[in-house]
Amino acid sequence: MELSGDAVIGSLRRVVATAQNGLEVVRFGGLESGATPSPFQVVVRTPMYRLRRYFPESDTAASGIPIVLVPPMMMSADVYDVTPEAGAVGLLHSMGLDPWVVDFGSPDQEEGGWRRTLTDHIVALDEVVDRVHDYTGRAVHLSGYSQGGMFCYQAAAYRRSRGIASLVTFGSPVDTLAALPFGIPDAVAVRSADFLADHVFNRLAISGWMARAGFQFLDPVKTVRSRIDFLLQLHDREALLPREPQRRFLDTEGWVAWSGPAVAELLRQFIAHNRMMSGGFVINDRAVSLAEITCPVLAFVGEVDDIGQPLAVRGIRKAAPRAEVYEYSLRAGHFGLVVGSVAAQQTWPAVSEWVQWRDGQGDRPVGVAPMETPDPHGEGETGVTIGNRITHTATTIAEVGTEVVGGLAGLAAGAVRGARELSGEAVRALPRLARLGQLQSHTRVSVGSLLAEQARKASHRDCFIYDDRVYTYEVVDTRIDNIVLGLIGCGIRPAMHVGVLMGTRPSAMAAVAAVSRLGGVSVMLSEGPDLAEAIRLGAVETIVADPEHLDRATATGLPVLVLGGGNLRELEFPPGAEVVDLERVDVSTVELPGWYVPNPGLARELAFVLFTGSGDTLEMKRITNHRWALSAFGTATAASLDRGDTMYCLAPLHHSSGLLVGLGGALAGGARIALSRELDPTRFRDEIHRYGVTVVTYTWSMLRSILDSSSSHADDIHPIRLFLGSGMTPGLWRRTMERFAPARVLEFYASTEGDIVLANVSGAKIGSKGRPLPGSADVRLASYDPVSGRLLEDDRGFVRECDPDEVGLLLGRRGHSAEAITGVMRGLFEPGDAWVPTENLFRRDTDGDFWLLDNKRSVTVTQHGPVYAQPVVDVLGSLPRVDLAVSYGVTVGHRHIAVAAVTLRENRAPTAAEITVALDALPVGERPDLVHVVAEIPLGPSYRPITEVLCARGLPAPSVRTWYADPATGTYRRFTKAVATKWKSGTDRTGPAAR
The missing domain is CATH 3.40.50.1820 (Alpha/Beta hydrolase fold, catalytic domain)
Structure with a gap:
């Protein structure tokens, strides 16, 4: 076919125009459009x-x-x-x-x-x-x-x-x-962002050309299409000029460099931790x-x-x-x-x-x-609707002519999305479980060493949040070292028992870590009537107190070291008191003695002394470093804690939930620790958002005031994913999940001595304490008679292990921490075995989950059988009108009577029929003889309901809000003066003695 002269001339003109425009692009980076910037x-x-x-x-x-x-x-x-x-x-x-x-x-x-x-x-x-x-x-x-x-x-x-x-x-x-982008799995993005922030962008910045290449890489098809379009129209200057400023901006002029620290912070805060x-x-x-x-x-x-x-x-x-x-x-x-x-x-x-x-x-x-x-499920995985994506992609592919690209991209994206099925939880859990398995009695492990380890890994990362202020590991670790110098300057030496009488604040946790780093023992004290007895039992030699507890500390007569509140505060000391303000000690003048070795604590050695109960039931519990580490790594594993979490520690430090679960779990998982000045619903609502709280620790009835407050309901959207602690009743458990959906509750039971840690990880059985965590002690239930207070034996003389749903005493096999524990029992189930007993009675269901019944010393042994407190509390506490519930025993004449007391929500009492239906869930012999409404149930420092005051009042008075168990009808009926008189005289054959 022959070409006409016009066609040849047109082609030549096109070639010349293309060459001229191309030369201009090469020399000046683009075509001169004549556009001027806005003034x-x-x-x-x-x-x-x-x-x-x-x-x-x-x-x-x-x-x-x-x-x-x-x-x-x-x-x-x-x-x-x-x-x-x-x-x-x-x-x-x-x-x-x-x-x-x-x-x-x-x-x-x-x-x-x-x-x-x-x-x-x-x-x-x-x-x-x-x-x-x-x-x-x-x-x-x-x-x-x-x-x-x-x-x-x-x-x-x-x-x-x-x-x-x-x-x-x-x-x-x-x-x-x-x-x-590209369907990258969350876990991959988080780990990659963390790695890049910590190891790449602390040394490297991003230049302008790198930023441009990254932007174009995120949409490569569009980038290729625009360049092909530009080349195909390079001969037509008039067609290109309107889009030339935009092309030049994207290809060359619009990109600036990123500083490394800014990129690292972006990756760390907003990608890795979202x-x-x-x-x-x-x-x-x-x-x-x-x-x-x-x-x-x-x-x-x-x-x-x-x-x-x-x-x-x-x-x-x-x-x-x-x-x-x-x-x-x-x-x-x-x-x-x-x-x-x-x-x-x-x-x-x-x-x-x-x-x-x-x-x-x-x-x-x-x-x-x-x-x-x-709705993450309504528009595919990205929010780009399928229709829009197909239309946009098909158009783009058609324009570029690269159909194969789309197929390959789809296959790649599908493969990457499939990788999400690999469990990120297992990746985090395995190293922690392996570390637990490596702990031996001579292994060095302690609060101080674990905090120092985190500081070495990432000193710039956040450790504490308090009063809106964020403290990095570097700052906290330096603070601990300074406190150590102050303690040494005041005569504290390894193995000394140091009382810690402080509120929940960073200085309290720093004090505990400093005592640990020094090799001492922290005796965790709480303000209350049992303070003097706790000091005696714990063999406290010196007290570390914050300014708020200074008066109580000096009243003990022991030397007091004041910590916290800053070095600008003015303190008044009682005349004659032996007080040193650690905030004003010049640590630069303290010389480290030859004996000082940082973090010398071994797994078998005593680390803490905690206290449970009150009054006559006050008990000292000895916690070894191994026991603390078991709870720390076990909590981090069960709760899937990592650097992206912020744990809000409501539980007081003197309680095991605060010390072992809160502080320990956060340190083991690398999570941030957020502390609050007080348990206030308004503060709680503000701080969970401001701090980005994902995990909240609790004890017993602590969350009641949060749930009852209207201020906590102001935001239906919140960042919390988990409530973590011990002692929550099923009723409060359900209320918590309803209010803070989709957050769940992870209930722990941890023996303060020995290595038993139970956890209800799935949360499927509300009220259950769950099963032993990996790494905790082997657990057995020994058949136990609460009436005689003895373990029951088989025909060979060994203790009989409980069958499912049988009452038994919880035992844990002797582990690495037993050297610091007294009362180890031997030869129970086979010759030469060794077990550490707890004080608690449990049942184990057919699935292997454990249910707490009572402390063996607080079971009410009535003439119709033993009444266990926890099941009574659980069923009554599940009634919508009941706020708190307790169960205890009173003595009337020669008989022990089981009594349950409840407080009400909105002052609306349950009916006798509702109480009957609720308690029908328990065996007849394990139901309380009386149920009555009281104005208040006292709470201890850990928010545990206390029964001593109610016990001292004796048999409740007859009223319209007191009901007794009528064995003749199997129902609860109003407790009248006539019935009360017969009970007291012992003439009522249908009363509690008759069951």
């Missing part, structure tokens, strides 16, 4: 940022509503002015707004830029809001694209929305782990949560955005429960949300209308709708 004035210039005010001479600069635009950390501030006629600042100005842009510059061109942190950016934005407010006299609409929007969220939370009229974000992820979602990210050593945002929020969602994926962007609805959150959804990719024809036609007009609506100058924009809580 702006730099109003504020600091080493961290420059604040641009666009169109400063126009009328809108004086009358327009101010909107501040924030770029991502890796992108130039010119992203808002890529094309003057269709850029953000030009469009917003034409619509009557007053646009401002924050220019962070590029770290590689700024003094100290490579040392910038994420905190520097947030603090800069905090300052910018104040500056713009001062200039304009108006509240500021703060807006950001991609990571710039994340900055806006964080800055608004940091300043608690002060001076901010609204937040507007574009493709800004909040729930970063909800929808990761703290924008859970709360508790750290700005200027202060814990912050998006839950503190109260201004309105508008989030733009790209329906085909694979970087700021819809499910991740919509996480703001859950993360900021106190804000009005709206969304605007449009069919656009990540960059198309803010630059290009779709942005010019939809995004920026909607932003203008939103700002005017929030300023009272118009109606809510069309397309802006309240954001619903995202």
Whole structure:
């Protein structure tokens, strides 16, 4: 076929035009479009940022509503002015707004830029809001694209929305782990982000070209398509010029470097730990949560955005429960949300209308709708609907002509998603279980050594949060070493018994760790009537107290060391008291003696002394380092604790839940420890959000005040995933799960002596103590007669092991910690065996789960059989109208009568029929003889209900709120004066003696 002359000339012209335009691209990086940037004035210039005010001479600069635009950390501030006629600042100005842009510059061109942190950016934005407010006299609409929007969220939370009229974000992820690019599994992302933060970006920064390559890699198909389009149209200058500024921006001019510390902080806080979602990210050593945002929020969602994926962007609805959150959804990719024809036609007009609506100058924009809580199952794994993804992908593939790419990408994504079936929990659990198995009696392990180990691994990581202040492991470890010097200077030596009389605060935990690091024994004391007896039993030689407990400590007559409250406080000491203020000791003058070896504690050695019971039942419990480590690693394993968790330690340190489960589990798992000044419902609600609390420790009835308070119901959305502790009744258990769904309860039972740790890990059987944790002692139930108080033997003279559902005494096989324990029993089930007895009676069901019944010394032995306290408490406490319940025995004449006392919720008493139905769950002989309502049940320091006062009152008086068990009918009936008289005289043949 012959070509015509016009065709040949046209082809030559095309070749020449292509060559000319290509040469211009090679020489100058692109085609000269003649476009000029929008005018702006730099109003504020600091080493961290420059604040641009666009169109400063126009009328809108004086009358327009101010909107501040924030770029991502890796992108130039010119992203808002890529094309003057269709850029953000030009469009917003034409619509009557007053646009401002924050220019962070590029770290590689700024003094100290490579040392910038994420905190520097947030603090800069905090300052910018104040500056713009001062200039304009108006509240500021703060807006950001991609990571710039994340900055806006964080800055608004940091300043608690002060001076901010609204937040507007574009493709800004909040729930970063909800929808990761390419379907990367959460566990892989978390481990990778942790590794990169700790080992790569502490040494390496990201240059501008690396940022550009990373952005293009996230959408490779679109990148290839745009380059092919450009090459195919290189001959047609007029067709290319309108898109040339955008192409040049994405290919070369729009990218800036990231500083290593800022990237590391981003990875650590917002990828590995997802703290924008859970709360508790750290700005200027202060814990912050998006839950503190109260201004309105508008989030733009790209329906085909694979970087700021819809499910991740919509996480703001859950993360900021106190804000009005709206969304605007449009069919656009990540960059198309803010630059290009779709942005010019939809995004920026909607932003203008939103700002005017929030300023009272118009109606809510069309397309802006309240954001619903995202359903992770409703739109696939990312929030991009299947229809949108198919349409967008098919169009893209067709344009590029690479059908194979889509098939390979789908196979790869499917393979990666399949990897999610591998259990991340097992990966975390195996090293801890292996470490438990390696513990021998001579192994060095202690609180002090475990904390030092965490400090060596990651000294910059968060350790404690208290009063909104965050303390790193490095700071805490240094504090402990200084306390050690103070203790040595005051004459404390290894193996000495040091009483710790302190509230729940970082100084208390530091004191315990310092005594451990020194090789001493911490005797955990609580304020109360048993203090003097506890000091005697624990052989305390010196007391460490905080200022709040100073008076009680000095009243004992022992030497007192005061710790906590800072070194600026003024303390008054009683005349003649032997008191040293450790905060004022100059530790630089203390010389370490030759005997000092840090963390000398061996597994078999005594580490702590705890106390259980009160009054006549006060008992001392000796905790070895092995026993503490068993609880620590067992808790971390059962609760799946890791660096992403923040444990809120409500349990007091003198209780095993606080010392062994709370402090121990957090240290073993690497979780942060959040402490509160007091158990206050309002403080609880605020701090769980601000600190990003994922796990809450408790003891006994501690959570009652939280559940009963209206303030704790203010937010239906919360970060808590687990409540962890011991002593919770089934009724309180159910209320907790209902109120804090989907959080669950993990109930522990741990013998304070020996190595028994039971845990109800699944939570399926409410009220059960579960099964032995891996690594804990072998457990047996020895058949026990509560009437005689003796173990029952078989025909060979060995103790008989219990059958399922039979009452027995819980025993644990002698382990490494037995050297510090007295009362080891030998030859029980076979010749030469050795067992450590507990004081508690249990039943084991046919599935192998253990159910606590009572302490062997508090069983009420009536003439109709033994009545165990815990089952009575469990069934009565499950009644909706019952708040607290206890069971105890009283003596009437020569008879022991089992009595149950309850307090009420909202002063509404259960009926006799309801009590009868509830107690029908127990065998007839194990039901209480009387049930009565009391105004109050006293609580001990650990929130355990105390029965001594009720026992001392004797037989309850007849009333309309007292019921007795009528054996003739099998029901509970009102306890009248006539029945009471017959009981006391012993003439009633149908009373408790008759059953």
